[in-house]
Amino acid sequence: MARTPSRRLRRMMKQMGLKMDTLTDVEEVVIKGRDREIVIEEPIVAVLDMRGERVYQITGGRVKERRLERKSIPEEDILLVAQQAGVSLEEARRALEEAEGDLAKAILMLKTG
DSSP states (O other), X not given: OOOOOHHHHHHHHHHTTEEEEEEOOOOEEEEEOXXXXXXXXXXXXXXXXXXXXXXXXXXXXXXXXXXXXXXXXOHHHHHHHHHHHTOOHHHHHHHHHHTTTOHHHHHHHHHHO
């Protein structure tokens, strides 16, 4: 594969509307899933800007994976939220899960959203 000089490569990227930069102050990157969390410590993060669209590339660093425990929500809380917000039990359960068990926040989310 022929090597492209960096000046020529930068010129080509500029013509295509691409900008690349590196974030230097990142200590860790956390990717949260439903049941797990992936933590990348001391990563190298590059940002590629393609005409307003940003792509983040994460490399290097130590990777740790953690399982997340899901808190069970008491049925009384689900019933209370459903009654107060005038929604089904399933909607109340989803709102409580999203609000991490906070009754007031779940009710507000259901009434305003």
